[in-house]
Amino acid sequence: MSVAATPADDTCIPLLEAELLRRVGSGDSLLELACLDALFPSGKLLRPVLCVESAKAVGGTADQVLAFAAGIECLHVASLVHDDIIDQDPVRRGRASTAEQYGLAEALVAGDGLSMAGIAALLGAGPAERVLHAARVTVEALRHMCQGFMRETEIRGDLTCGVPTVLDVMQAKTAALTGAACQAGAILAGAAPRQHQALRRYGERLGMAFQIRDDLLPYTTDDRVTGKTATSDVANLQPTLPVLLAYEAADETDRNRLAAVFRGGTDPVSAHRDVLSVLTRTGALTKAARMASSCAGQAHTELAGLPDSTRLAELATSAADRQH
Amino acid sequence: MSVAATPADDTCIPLLEAELLRRVGSGDSLLELACLDALFPSGKLLRPVLCVESAKAVGGTADQVLAFAAGIECLHVASLVHDDIIDQDPVRRGRASTAEQYGLAEALVAGDGLSMAGIAALLGAGPAERVLHAARVTVEALRHMCQGFMRETEIRGDLTCGVPTVLDVMQAKTAALTGAACQAGAILAGAAPRQHQALRRYGERLGMAFQIRDDLLPYTTDDRVTGKTATSDVANLQPTLPVLLAYEAADETDRNRLAAVFRGGTDPVSAHRDVLSVLTRTGALTKAARMASSCAGQAHTELAGLPDSTRLAELATSAADRQH
Numbered sequence: 321m322s323v324a325a326t327p328a329d330d331t332c333i334p335l336l337e338a339e340l341l342r343r344v345g346s347g348d349s350l351l352e353l354a355c356l357d358a359l360f361p362s363g364k365l366l367r368p369v370l371c372v373e374s375a376k377a378v379g380g381t382a383d384q385v386l387a388f389a390a391g392i393e394c395l396h397v398a399s400l401v402h403d404d405i406i407d408q409d410p411v412r413r414g415r416a417s418t419a420e421q422y423g424l425a426e427a428l429v430a431g432d433g434l435s436m437a438g439i440a441a442l443l444g445a446g447p448a449e450r451v452l453h454a455a456r457v458t459v460e461a462l463r464h465m466c467q468g469f470m471r472e473t474e475i476r477g478d479l480t481c482g483v484p485t486v487l488d489v490m491q492a493k494t495a496a497l498t499g500a501a502c503q504a505g506a507i508l509a510g511a512a513p514r515q516h517q518a519l520r521r522y523g524e525r526l527g528m529a530f531q532i533r534d535d536l537l538p539y540t541t542d543d544r545v546t547g548k549t550a551t552s553d554v555a556n557l558q559p560t561l562p563v564l565l566a567y568e569a570a571d572e573t574d575r576n577r578l579a580a581v582f583r584g585g586t587d588p589v590s591a592h593r594d595v596l597s598v599l600t601r602t603g604a605l606t607k608a609a610r611m612a613s614s615c616a617g618q619a620h621t622e623l624a625g626l627p628d629s630t631r632l633a634e635l636a637t638s639a640a641d642r643q644h
Numbered sequence: 645m646s647v648a649a650t651p652a653d654d655t656c657i658p659l660l661e662a663e664l665l666r667r668v669g670s671g672d673s674l675l676e677l678a679c680l681d682a683l684f685p686s687g688k689l690l691r692p693v694l695c696v697e698s699a700k701a702v703g704g705t706a707d708q709v710l711a712f713a714a715g716i717e718c719l720h721v722a723s724l725v726h727d728d729i730i731d732q733d734p735v736r737r738g739r740a741s742t743a744e745q746y747g748l749a750e751a752l753v754a755g756d757g758l759s760m761a762g763i764a765a766l767l768g769a770g771p772a773e774r775v776l777h778a779a780r781v782t783v784e785a786l787r788h789m790c791q792g793f794m795r796e797t798e799i800r801g802d803l804t805c806g807v808p809t810v811l812d813v814m815q816a817k818t819a820a821l822t823g824a825a826c827q828a829g830a831i832l833a834g835a836a837p838r839q840h841q842a843l844r845r846y847g848e849r850l851g852m853a854f855q856i857r858d859d860l861l862p863y864t865t866d867d868r869v870t871g872k873t874a875t876s877d878v879a880n881l882q883p884t885l886p887v888l889l890a891y892e893a894a895d896e897t898d899r900n901r902l903a904a905v906f907r908g909g910t911d912p913v914s915a916h917r918d919v920l921s922v923l924t925r926t927g928a929l930t931k932a933a934r935m936a937s938s939c940a941g942q943a944h945t946e947l948a949g950l951p952d953s954t955r956l957a958e959l960a961t962s963a964a965d966r967q968h
Contacts, residue, residue: 351794402756406749425730425797428752432726432759433790439763440783448772459764466757470675473749 332372332382332389336365339390343441344434350422354430355437358401358418359394366530368393370498370635371505374519377629380509384446388454388508391441392501394434395462401431403469407556414547446508454504457520461500468492477557479582483564490531490561491524498527502632518622522632525619530639532612535560537644539596539605545644551588554581554595561611563595566604574598616640656696656706656713660689663714667765668758674746678754679761682725682742683718690854692717694822694959695829698843701953704833708770712778712832715765716825718758719786725755727793731880738871770832778828781844785824792816801881803906807888814855814885815848822851826956842946846956849943854963856936859884861968863920863929869968875912878905878919885935887919890928898922940964 340359345352368389375385403409404417405427411417419427442455468489475481475489502523506516538550539562553560559567559582567578577598581591599605619636623629664683669676692713699709727733728741729751735741743751766779792813799805799813826847830840862874863886877884883891883906891902901922905915923929943960947953 349791349794350798351791354794399756402752405752423797426794428726428730429790429793429797431756432723433787433794435756435759436783436786436790440780440787443776443780443783448776452767452772452776456764456767459760459767462760463757463764466753466760467673467675469753470673470678470750470757473747473753474674 332369332386333362333365335382335386336368336372336390336393337362339386339441340393343387343390343394343444344437350426351430351433354418354422354426355394355434357421358397358430358434361413362393363397363413365393366635366639367396367498367501370523370526370632371501373631373635374502374505374523375509377519377623377626377632378506378509378511378515379627380505380511385505385508387441387444388446388451388458388504389501391438391444392458392497392504394438394441395458396497398431398435398438399465399469401427401434405431406469406473407552407558409549409552411543411549412547414544450508450510454507457507458497458500458504461496464492464496465494468494468496472558475559477559477582477584479559479564479567479578481559481564483561483568486559486561486564487528490528490535494531494534495524495527498530499524502526515626518625522619522622522636525615525622526636526639529612529615529619529636530642532561532608532615533640533642536562536605536608536612538592539599541643547644551592554591555588557582557584562599562604562608565607566595566599566602569602569604569607570598574601612640656693656710657686657689659706659710660692660696660714660717661686663710663765664717667711667714667718667768668761674750675754675757678742678746678750679718679758681745682721682754682758685737686717687721687737689717690959690963691720691822691825694847694850694956695825697955697959698826698829698847699833701843701947701950701956702830702833702835702839703951704829704835709829709832711765711768712770712775712828713825715762715768716782716821716828718762718765719782720821722755722759722762723789723793725751725758729755730793730797731876731882733873733876735867735873736871738868774832774834778831781831782821782824782828785820788816788820789818792818792820796882799883801883801906801908803883803888803891803902805883805888807885807892810883810885810888811852814852814859818855818858819848819851822854823848826850839950842949846943846946846960849939849946850960850963853936853939853943853960854966856885856932856939857964857966860886860929860932860936862916863923865967871968875916878915879912881906881908886923886928886932889931890919890923890926893926893928893931894922898925936964 344355347353347356371385371389372382401418405419409417410420418430471489499520503516503520506519537546543550581594616636668679671677671680695709695713696706725742729743733741734744742754795813823844827840827844830843861870867874940960
């Protein structure tokens with residue numbers, strides 16, 4: 321992993337954080353407090369950084385997209401707040417999740433409020449035609465995200481849903497929005513259709529790499545580093561890519577072992593241990609990691625025609641290499 | 645109550661329903677199914693009708709605002725879907741609520757999906773500058789709505805929060821969006837600022853009349869007519885306007901009776917009966933009904949400068965007179 325290529329080095333991050341603060345308010349109501357608590361300390365800010373860097377890659381400036389990029393982060397964090405209600409996850413970014421800290425009703429409303437603060441930021445500034453175009457692209461991606469979340473509830477406990485289904489869910493849940501963040505940044509900076517469409521594809525492939533890695537983290541990286549609960553996916557009987565790759569490759573004994581876990585009832589710690597042993601034995605962890613690298617490679621090829629895409633190339637590499 | 649003045653007579657309703665269908669999809673995924681189930685059979689469609697009639701009142705046409713109006717309805721219904729999760733209401737519009745029918749996680753995602761379908765519809769069609777202005781006004785109202793919902797969770801069980809607080813919550817929860825629906829319709833139809841600002845105030849006062857009546861319904865109208873559970877507010881210990889008016893006017897015995905209910909633990913049916921007896925004895929029901937009429941009167945005065953506002957005047961009257 322190249323440390324120099326993590327988003328934390330981006331110079332736009334302090335600007336983004338200031339913009340996020342400005343967009344959500346000063347915390348003088350319970351709604352604003354809960355939103356601020358969900359946003360700060362901020363995470364990787366991957367999506368807004370992609371938006372800013374995409375604008376720059378086509379000759380634009382951070383200023384042109386800062387409000388929009390902050391809006392995308394609000395919308396992403398809103399989805400995390402709701403996702404933690406659904407998964408009953410008590411921990412996010414190493415701290416109590418909004419639902420854990422404020423209660424279910426309050427977290428639900430905080431997610432809605434953050435989502436509307438995000439939409440307001442998308443519509444905040446810039447030439448009307450460009451803003452509308454970029455907002456439409458982003459809102460379409462958010463609708464895909466909801467499709468992905470719903471599809472995810474449908475495949476709970478289903479080890480036979482197949483790798484293509486899980487890849488579709490990842491595309492909808494994650495890659496659609498990373499793609500839109502890049503495309504919207506380019507649109508706001510005045511890019512030609514050929515450019516902003518290439519950046520959308522770049523963002524989608526990067527998003528796939530990122531999400532494949534995300535699903536590997538519970539099996540490769542300590543909770544204290546990820547800031548999330550490693551047992552969450554198995555506790556929620558969520559079949560993820562490595563699990564389905566293992567199920568495809570497993571012998572009958574290991575298939576039965578996975579099936580026993582995904583029938584539910586196993587305590588999460590034993591379940592996680594059992595799954596990890598099968599993932600290792602079948603080579604699923606290595607295979608998934610290779611898929612992430614391949615997606616990052618595809619992302620790189622989309623950058624060919626752009627004037628200045630060094631930073632975007634680094635971001636794609638780091639998405640496939642991430643350990644947290 | 646004037647039957648002729650109910651929104652059900654509006655000629656734009658079939659057009660709105662067709663537009664809603666078009667906006668949400670054909671129901672070939674669980675997300676679309678859950679959204680369609682929440683939208684249809686449709687309710688009063690008050691907010692989109694206000695949007696369309698406001699456009700007409702300033703010389704515009706239904707065509708100019710149909711997509712936007714459908715978007716506002718999606719956003720309103722999304723808030724109902726989430727509200728029923730918060731209040732654990734099993735019934736809405738005489739049918740199982742989305743949470744009851746599909747489960748909590750699914751209802752949460754359906755609300756989010758409907759909300760994004762709504763935003764997409766707001767941004768759907770029309771001259772870019774007008775669309776952006778109308779969308780900004782509407783999204784601001786939706787942020788107020790979230791503030792209202794959060795404030796409502798804070799005053800649960802608090803009989804001493806005061807009438808002004810409850811009126812503020814109503815303004816945020818209901819009147820902000822009815823006001824925005826009217827203002828946005830007028831903006832999309834090209835109204836002058838003086839006109840669309842008057843229509844916003846009209847819509848806000850109408851919204852207050854409507855919500856005051858809404859809080860009276862559990863005490864004046866049968867569940868089979870309202871399609872909602874009359875005991876929901878007391879079961880959730882939600883101090884509503886009539887309850888606070890009663891608390892202000894009550895003698896010590898009746899105050900203690902209300903306080904006993906709002907400490908929780910009383911079964912909902914007895915609680916509702918006890919509250920109703922105090923509301924009747926203190927004249928709170930009559931006083932609240934008079935406040936609704938007064939808000940409707942204020943709404944009427946805002947229509948003075950408009951070329952054709954007959955239908956809007958009828959809608960304000962019917963909001964204050966509604967029995968369901």
